Amino acid sequence: MQPGLNAKQALALRRHLEGGLPRVPRPYQSLAERINADENQVLAQMHQWHEQGLFRRIGLVLNHRALGFTANAMLVLDVPDALIDEVGQRLGRAPGITLCYQRPRRLPQWHYNLFCMVHGRQRDQVEAQIQALLKEHLLDDLPHELLFSTHAFKQCGGRFAPLPTGAPPRG
Amino acid sequence: MDDLDRRLINRLQLGLPLVRQPWKVLAEELESSSDELLDRLHLLLEDGVLTRFGPMFDIERLGGAFTLAALTVPEERFEDVAEQLQALPEVAHNYRREHPWNMWFVLGCATQQRLSDTLHHIETLTGLPLLNLPKEETYHVGLYFPV
Numbered sequence: 670m671q672p673g674l675n676a677k678q679a680l681a682l683r684r685h686l687e688g689g690l691p692r693v694p695r696p697y698q699s700l701a702e703r704i705n706a707d708e709n710q711v712l713a714q715m716h717q718w719h720e721q722g723l724f725r726r727i728g729l730v731l732n733h734r735a736l737g738f739t740a741n742a743m744l745v746l747d748v749p750d751a752l753i754d755e756v757g758q759r760l761g762r763a764p765g766i767t768l769c770y771q772r773p774r775r776l777p778q779w780h781y782n783l784f785c786m787v788h789g790r791q792r793d794q795v796e797a798q799i800q801a802l803l804k805e806h807l808l809d810d811l812p813h814e815l816l817f818s819t820h821a822f823k824q825c826g827g828r829f830a831p832l833p834t835g836a837p838p839r840g
Numbered sequence: 841m842d843d844l845d846r847r848l849i850n851r852l853q854l855g856l857p858l859v860r861q862p863w864k865v866l867a868e869e870l871e872s873s874s875d876e877l878l879d880r881l882h883l884l885l886e887d888g889v890l891t892r893f894g895p896m897f898d899i900e901r902l903g904g905a906f907t908l909a910a911l912t913v914p915e916e917r918f919e920d921v922a923e924q925l926q927a928l929p930e931v932a933h934n935y936r937r938e939h940p941w942n943m944w945f946v947l948g949c950a951t952q953q954r955l956s957d958t959l960h961h962i963e964t965l966t967g968l969p970l971l972n973l974p975k976e977e978t979y980h981v982g983l984y985f986p987v
Contacts, residue, residue, distance in 0.1 A: 688894070767982030819937065
C-alpha cells in the first residue's frame with residue numbers, strides 16, 4: 670500500500686473532516702484535492718485511523734427532537750460500588766438505553782453514580798419503560814431519579830474541542 | 841420524511857463503507873441511486889433532522905478532556921446563564937432538566953488544565969456552585985437508533 674500522508678497533510682485532512690465528510694460521489698477524491706494528495710493516500714489514511722480506533726465509523730449525529738423523540742430522560746441511580754460494573758453492563762445492554770456511564774458521586778449534593786440516557790416519543794412511555802426495566806433487573810429498590818429535559822439549547826454538532834496540534838497519527 | 845429517508849438514516853448509522861465510491865455501494869443496498877441518496881442527505885442536514893455526517897472521531901483519543909457538569913440556576917436567571925454558557929466554545933450542549941440541578945451541559949477542552957480552568961471560569965462567571973461529573977467508566981455508547 671502507498672505510504673499514507675505526511676503529518677501536515679494528515680492534520681489538514683482531520684481539520685477538513687471536522688466539518689463532516691464531503692457529500693459528493695467520491696468524497697476522498699474531493700478531500701485529496703484540498704490537501705494536495707491523491708485519493709488512495711487519503712483512503713489509506715482513513716483506514717489507518719479507523720484501525721487505530723480514532724474513529725469507529727463514518728456516521729451520523731441525529732437530532733432526536735427533530736425526529737419526534739422529544740422525551741429525553743437521564744436516569745440516574747445510586748448503585749453500590751461493588752455492583753456498579755455488573756449493573757452498568759446489564760443496563761447498558763438493555764433496549765432503549767442509548768448511553769450508560771459511571772460518574773462520581775459528589776456528596777452531599779449528588780448521590781448518584783450511574784447515568785443512562787433514554788429517548789422516547791412520549792414522556793409517560795419513557796417512564797413506564799424505565800419502571801419496567803428497573804423491575805426486570807431487580808433494581809427498583811435502588812435510589813434513582815429520572816431527569817427529563819425540557820429544553821435543548823443550541824448544540825454544536827460534533828465539534829467538541831480544538832484538535833491538538835502537532836499530533837501526527839501513530840504508525 | 842419518507843421510507844427511503846428512514847432507511848438511509850438507519851443504514852448510515854451503521855457507517856458509510858470506507859471505499860472510493862461509497863454511495864454506489866449504498867445505492868445498490870437501498871435500491872436507489874447515488875444522486876438520490878446524496879440529495880436526501882443534503883436535505884436531512886439542512887432540515888436539521890441530522891446535525892452531522894462524517895467520521896465520528898473519538899475525541900478522547902485525540903487527547904481532549906471532557907466532563908458533564910450541572911448547575912442549580914435560580915429561575916429568574918435561567919435564560920441569562922444559558923446565554924453565558926452559549927458564548928463559551930467549550931460548552932458542547934446544554935439541556936434544561938426538571939430537577940433542582942436544572943442545567944446540564946457537556947464541556948470539551950483540548951487539555952485537562954484547560955477543562956479545570958473552564959470549570960472555574962463558569963463558577964466565577966455565574967457565581968453558582970457547579971457539579972463536575974467526569975465519566976469514570978463507559979458501559980454503553982448508543983450505536984444505533986432506529987427511526
